[in-house]
Amino acid sequence: MxxxxxxxxxxxxxxxxxxxALPFFIGNYRVFQFTLVLAYAIALLGLNMLTGYNGQISxxxxxxxxxxxxxxxxxxxxxxxxxxxxxxxxxxxxxVAGFLFGLPAxxxxxxxxxxxxxxLGVAMPQILKHKSLEHWTGGVQGIVIVKPDAPEGLGxxxxxxxxxxxxxxxxxxxxxxxxLLRGRIGRAxxxxxxxxxxxxxxxxxxxxxxxxxxxVSALYTGVAGAxxxxxxxxxxxxxxxxxxxxxLVVGVVIGGLASISGAIYxxxxxxxxxxxxDQISKAAxxxxxxxxxLAFMYAMPTGVAGFVRILRARLRR
Amino acid sequence: xxxxxxxxxxxxATGGIYASxxxxxxxxxxxxxxxxxxQGEMAMFATYLAWALLQAGVPYWxxxxxxxxxAFVLGVVIERVIIRPVEDSPILVIVIVFIAxxxxxNSVAGWIFSYTIKPFPSPFxxxxxxxxxxxxxxxxxxxxxxxxxxxxxxxFFRFTxxxxxxxxxxxxxxxxxLVGIRVGWMLALGWGLAAAIGAVAGMMVAPTVFLEPxxxxxxxxxxxxxxLLGGIDSPGGAVLGGFIVGVLENVVGAYxxxxxxxxLALVVIVGVLVVRPSGMFGRVNVVRV
Amino acid sequence: xxxxxPPGARLLEVRGLHAQYxxxxxxxxxxxxxxxxxxxxxxxxxxxxxxxxxxxxCNMVRTEGQIVLAGARIDGLATENIVRKGVAHVxxxxxxxxxxxxxxxxxxxxxxxxxxxxxxxxxxxxxxxFPRLKERRHQQAGTLSxxxxxxxxxxxxxxxxxxxxxxxxxxxxxxxxxxxxxxxxFRTINAQxxxxxxxxxxxxxxxxxxxxxxxxxETGRVVVSGPAEAIRNDETxxxxxxxx
Numbered sequence: 001m002x003x004x005x006x007x008x009x010x011x012x013x014x015x016x017x018x019x020x021a022l023p024f025f026i027g028n029y030r031v032f033q034f035t036l037v038l039a040y041a042i043a044l045l046g047l048n049m050l051t052g053y054n055g056q057i058s059x060x061x062x063x064x065x066x067x068x069x070x071x072x073x074x075x076x077x078x079x080x081x082x083x084x085x086x087x088x089x090x091x092x093x094x095x096v097a098g099f100l101f102g103l104p105a106x107x108x109x110x111x112x113x114x115x116x117x118x119x120l121g122v123a124m125p126q127i128l129k130h131k132s133l134e135h136w137t138g139g140v141q142g143i144v145i146v147k148p149d150a151p152e153g154l155g156x157x158x159x160x161x162x163x164x165x166x167x168x169x170x171x172x173x174x175x176x177x178x179x180l181l182r183g184r185i186g187r188a189x190x191x192x193x194x195x196x197x198x199x200x201x202x203x204x205x206x207x208x209x210x211x212x213x214x215x216v217s218a219l220y221t222g223v224a225g226a227x228x229x230x231x232x233x234x235x236x237x238x239x240x241x242x243x244x245x246x247x248l249v250v251g252v253v254i255g256g257l258a259s260i261s262g263a264i265y266x267x268x269x270x271x272x273x274x275x276x277x278d279q280i281s282k283a284a285x286x287x288x289x290x291x292x293x294l295a296f297m298y299a300m301p302t303g304v305a306g307f308v309r310i311l312r313a314r315l316r317r
Numbered sequence: 318x319x320x321x322x323x324x325x326x327x328x329x330a331t332g333g334i335y336a337s338x339x340x341x342x343x344x345x346x347x348x349x350x351x352x353x354x355x356q357g358e359m360a361m362f363a364t365y366l367a368w369a370l371l372q373a374g375v376p377y378w379x380x381x382x383x384x385x386x387x388a389f390v391l392g393v394v395i396e397r398v399i400i401r402p403v404e405d406s407p408i409l410v411i412v413i414v415f416i417a418x419x420x421x422x423n424s425v426a427g428w429i430f431s432y433t434i435k436p437f438p439s440p441f442x443x444x445x446x447x448x449x450x451x452x453x454x455x456x457x458x459x460x461x462x463x464x465x466x467x468x469x470x471x472x473f474f475r476f477t478x479x480x481x482x483x484x485x486x487x488x489x490x491x492x493x494x495l496v497g498i499r500v501g502w503m504l505a506l507g508w509g510l511a512a513a514i515g516a517v518a519g520m521m522v523a524p525t526v527f528l529e530p531x532x533x534x535x536x537x538x539x540x541x542x543x544x545l546l547g548g549i550d551s552p553g554g555a556v557l558g559g560f561i562v563g564v565l566e567n568v569v570g571a572y573x574x575x576x577x578x579x580x581l582a583l584v585v586i587v588g589v590l591v592v593r594p595s596g597m598f599g600r601v602n603v604v605r606v
Numbered sequence: 607x608x609x610x611x612p613p614g615a616r617l618l619e620v621r622g623l624h625a626q627y628x629x630x631x632x633x634x635x636x637x638x639x640x641x642x643x644x645x646x647x648x649x650x651x652x653x654x655x656x657x658x659x660x661x662x663x664c665n666m667v668r669t670e671g672q673i674v675l676a677g678a679r680i681d682g683l684a685t686e687n688i689v690r691k692g693v694a695h696v697x698x699x700x701x702x703x704x705x706x707x708x709x710x711x712x713x714x715x716x717x718x719x720x721x722x723x724x725x726x727x728x729x730x731x732x733x734x735x736f737p738r739l740k741e742r743r744h745q746q747a748g749t750l751s752x753x754x755x756x757x758x759x760x761x762x763x764x765x766x767x768x769x770x771x772x773x774x775x776x777x778x779x780x781x782x783x784x785x786x787x788x789x790x791x792f793r794t795i796n797a798q799x800x801x802x803x804x805x806x807x808x809x810x811x812x813x814x815x816x817x818x819x820x821x822x823x824e825t826g827r828v829v830v831s832g833p834a835e836a837i838r839n840d841e842t843x844x845x846x847x848x849x850x
Contacts, residue, residue: 290421
């Protein structure tokens, strides 16, 4: 495991241990909420790869989350597939979708890409509701998913089992992602973000890398969508509207761009802060949420991960 | 034929509103290279302010003037207080700030004024001019108002020293400082003007779509489409684009059905981005290596 | 070469000027002066810090040190406020507003002035120095040739009616005849209007013929300073530092 200092390794081990212990000390509803945090973390890592490391802004990643969710739901509902088999398939479908979307998007930069992905994000619920797809998607009412049981003999509740199942996926996806970003492709991604012309001059196939990054980021978000939908036991078009896409972007920026740990911080923010805002003001919760956003952007423009980095540098002196 | 004429004239009326909002978007884009997502919500909030003034018994044009002035001040204050601290931050940070503004305005409006749909009066008579069947008085009047606004802005930017300074500050902030222009305040002024334009747009559109916190969502999307179509860095283009989108929306809506209207905006946006991202009149960005 | 300051009241006094771009320090404690109504030139090779010096006077880069204009401290003021005190800067690259017309560019030069009738007089004066600009006054500035843009840049600075004119390599990329004409104009406005000038130049011979006092920079430090005539006549200095 070259490349990780011992201190970081110990911290990771402690975090993992805490994560494993958590579901035994809290009620089932809280376990469900933390399962969603885990799913969001995977989605945010995916989006961070695209936006933070590769510099392509996407305001429509909710669409890939939706595709992943619906793939899992349709496979379980129509094809009777077991839940655990649907996850990699959802990921694969989204990878293809992301790659295909990434190809025409190659010509677009910055604002234009943001707008194109925004249009995708807005259009997705309408597409999901469309009459021609109703037979598969269940139209406006969506699809209900049967909650899977924990395997025999483990003594875990359904929510606890789903939590560990999702946690396992988090470990796998984060490990793969960490390796990917450290390696040649990760460096190519960052080079394209910072100096696209120089990268091309050095022989980086920018088009291929950019489309691949789109595909991989969609894969991650699709896996997250599948995991999330199984936890929620339900998919419906209006749950995947433009606000989901906006929430994902918020999560990535608050958590910290170009940071793996940022995905986890961001996931906590997008899952729990709306609840906090709701508790502070029943009348205008989104206004409080907006104030939280402003506060974070003024105090920590590099996100929580960036803030942690600054703190650690200061403590080290 | 009569139907088509009616649709076109109606489309020009809504197009005028899209055109003015598109112009507001372009003004801020030219100065900051950012699109202000919160433009629509700010306009909606201003319209609620007008509503409150009208409820309090203020006569229409008085309420109109106060609202436009207040929106201007609000825009300046928001730029100086909320945007300025993050001015030099990476683009995504500023995007989040815009999102925060959008969400705050929407939520506060709903909180203060409730989410129930309210009617909003039009200053123009209910009977169509000369009893014609092509266009209502409100459509005619709102087109006239938006044209006046656009004309005033054109004169301001083209012929006044302050307008010239604002154009300079948007194009070349460094050189602007070298002639003594306070670039920061020019930006604030731009926001103020954009907010004022938005307020006018809101007050003109509210009688038709009714006043509620989410009323500007679709309108903003069409304004984007119009600005993109005309060219996001071309004020004249954005105005033309707004009118075209308005007419298209009405004509297509009449012949294809209204549920697809939002999809039409998206098709225009994506279509322009794929075929010609710089729009009809925007500058094609040639990046020197 | 002595470091004696030029005689007479000082328009600009700079002491201990440090400047940096981000973490990179470029100027290491410069001291120089511009006499009231005088012309001072700063010479040196590429990368010596000449452009940075002018930028530092206008606070366009991170600066430390004392900058005194006609007795009042201007270091620390925002660029636009320094300009409003009567400092006109013709930057390298000219800084023209490419998408505006020639006339609009000139009008912007006079943006901070309140005396409208005098502004019109200055328009006529500037068109008198550079008739080519008058011919092209409604043309978009970006379509002008290099020489014309330089004339426009200088004219825009003059429209401020500055007390101090900062010129960054005005001869750069221009044909010799154009440079002659330009320097003639500098001589004229300095004589007629007593505008002080701080001239940064690569073309040392022309600069030394125009200026009264000269400073030579090398990697952010003053290595030689003295009356321009003395430096011009000193073969050793010319050979080692100015290459001719």
